[in-house]
Amino acid sequence: LAVIVQKYGGTSVGSLNRIEAVAENIIKTRQQGHQVVAVLSAMSGETNRLLAMAHSLDKQPSSRELDMLLSTGEQTSIALLAIALIQRGYSAVSLLAHQVGIYTDNHFGRARIKNIETKRLLQSLEQEQIVLVAGFQGVDSERNITTLGRGGSDTSAVAIAAALGASECQIFTDVDGIYNADPRIEPLARKIDFISFDEMLAMASLGAKVLHNRSVEYAMKHNLPIRVLSSFNQGEGTKVINKNDHDMPVNRQSVTSIVHHQHEIMLTITRANSSLPIIEICKILEENNIEIDMKNQVSHGVKQNSFCFTLHKNDQINALAILKLAPQINNTDEIKITEDVAKLSIVGYELKSQTGLADIIHTTLAQKNINIQLISSSDFYLSVIINEIDLIEGVHALHSIFNLALSD
Ligand code: ASP
Ligand code: MG
Numbered sequence: 001l002a003v004i005v006q007k008y009g010g011t012s013v014g015s016l017n018r019i020e021a022v023a024e025n026i027i028k029t030r031q032q033g034h035q036v037v038a039v040l041s042a043m044s045g046e047t048n049r050l051l052a053m054a055h056s057l058d059k060q061p062s063s064r065e066l067d068m069l070l071s072t073g074e075q076t077s078i079a080l081l082a083i084a085l086i087q088r089g090y091s092a093v094s095l096l097a098h099q100v101g102i103y104t105d106n107h108f109g110r111a112r113i114k115n116i117e118t119k120r121l122l123q124s125l126e127q128e129q130i131v132l133v134a135g136f137q138g139v140d141s142e143r144n145i146t147t148l149g150r151g152g153s154d155t156s157a158v159a160i161a162a163a164l165g166a167s168e169c170q171i172f173t174d175v176d177g178i179y180n181a182d183p184r185i186e187p188l189a190r191k192i193d194f195i196s197f198d199e200m201l202a203m204a205s206l207g208a209k210v211l212h213n214r215s216v217e218y219a220m221k222h223n224l225p226i227r228v229l230s231s232f233n234q235g236e237g238t239k240v241i242n243k244n245d246h247d248m249p250v251n252r253q254s255v256t257s258i259v260h261h262q263h264e265i266m267l268t269i270t271r272a273n274s275s276l277p278i279i280e281i282c283k284i285l286e287e288n289n290i291e292i293d294m295k296n297q298v299s300h301g302v303k304q305n306s307f308c309f310t311l312h313k314n315d316q317i318n319a320l321a322i323l324k325l326a327p328q329i330n331n332t333d334e335i336k337i338t339e340d341v342a343k344l345s346i347v348g349y350e351l352k353s354q355t356g357l358a359d360i361i362h363t364t365l366a367q368k369n370i371n372i373q374l375i376s377s378s379d380f381y382l383s384v385i386i387n388e389i390d391l392i393e394g395v396h397a398l399h400s401i402f403n404l405a406l407s408d
C-alpha cells in the first residue's frame with residue numbers, strides 16, 4: 001500500500017461539520033487503497049485566540065510557555081478527527097510531535113525540524129490505522145515543546161512525507177490551488193497547474209500565503225512534490241515540482257505570477273560619517289524574530305551612508321526599541337520611517353536573463369503614476385516597494401502587461 005500524506009489547514013477543520021467532511025475525504029482516500037497519514041492545523045481562529053489570551057496576561061509572554069499553549073490547538077483537532085473516524089468504523093490514532101518523534105532545535109516560536117522518527121508512524125500504519133499527527137509542533141532535545149512558526153503545519157506535513165518516502169504531499173486548503181495573482185484583488189487571476197519549487201519559494205517568501213515558505217524549502221531539498229488542493233471542491237489543484245520534472249510544461253512564460261504583500265513599513269537609517277555595519281543591524285533584528293526584507297544601500301540621497309529595508313508594520317515598535325538599544329546605532333544616526341507601503345513582485349524563472357524587465361515595470365507603473373521607492377531582484381523575482389494605496393492598481397497593471405490572464 002502506498003502511503004499518502006495529507007495536510008488539512010485551519011478552515012478545513014474549522015468546525016465539527018468540516019471535521020466530518022475531512023473524515024469522509026480520508027475514508028475515500030483509504031478506499032482507493034492508500035494508507036493515510038493526515039497532519040492537521042488547529043481549528044481556524046484557535047491559534048489567534050490562544051495568542052490573544054497570552055498577550056492579555058503579558059505583552060511579552062515567555063516563549064517556552066507560549067509554545068506550550070499554542071501547540072494545544074492542534075491537539076484538539078487531531079483528537080476530534082480521530083473520534084469522527086472511529087465513529088465511522090475506521091481505526092485511527094492521533095499523535096503529538098513528541099509521540100511521533102519530531103525533533104527540532106530549541107528556537108521557540110520558529111523552531112526548525114531536525115529529524116523525524118518513523119518507527120511509531122510505521123507501526124500504526126502496519127496496524128491499519130489512519131494516523132493523525134498534530135502539525136506545527138515539535139520537541140527539542142530537552143523535551144520542551146516547540147512550534148514551527150505561524151503556518152508551520154505545512155512544514156510538518158512535508159517533513160513527514162519526506163521521512164516516509166511518500167510520492168507527494170497533499171496540502172488541502174480553502175482555495176483550489178495556487179493562483180497567478182491574489183484572486184481577491186485580481187479578478188483575472190488564473191490557477192497555475194504546475195510551478196517549480198524555486199518560484200513557489202519566491203511566492204511564499206514574498207507574500208503569497210498559501211504555503212509556509214519553509215515547507216517549500218524542505219520539499220525542494222528532498223525533491224518531494226507538493227500538491228495544493230481544495231478540501232471543499234474536487235480538482236487536480238496545483239503541483240509544485242522540480243523545474244526539470246517531466247510534468248513541467250515546456251514553453252512557459254518566464255513571468256508566472258504577481259505577488260503582493262501589504263502593511264509594510266520602510267526604515268531608512270542614515271549616518272553622517274562612518275559606514276554602517278548593515279549585516280550586523282539586520283542580524284540583530286532577525287535574532288529578535290523580526291523579518292526584514294528589501295535591504296538596499298540608498299544611493300539617491302546626499303548622505304552616502306544610509307541604507308533601508310522593509311518590515312511588517314506590526315514589528316515597528318519592537319524594531320525601533322531594539323535599534324535604540326543596539327550598540328551599532330548611536331544617537332546622531334537618523335532613523336526615518338515611511339509608513340503605508342506595500343511590496344509588489346513579479347515571480348518567474350530565468351528573470352536575470354530577461355533584459356528590460358525592470359524597464360517594463362518602471363514604465364508600466366509610471367503610466368499609472370505609481371512611484372517605485374525601492375527595488376530588489378533575483379533570478380526568480382523582481383520586487384518593488386510602492387505606496388500601499390497604489391497596490392491594487394499596480395497588481396492589475398502588471399498582471400495585464402505580462403499576459404497572465406491568458407497564460408496557463
Ligand atoms: N495553527 C498554526 C497557525 O495558525 C499552524 C498552522 O495552521 O499551520 O499558525
Ligand atoms: Mg497555512
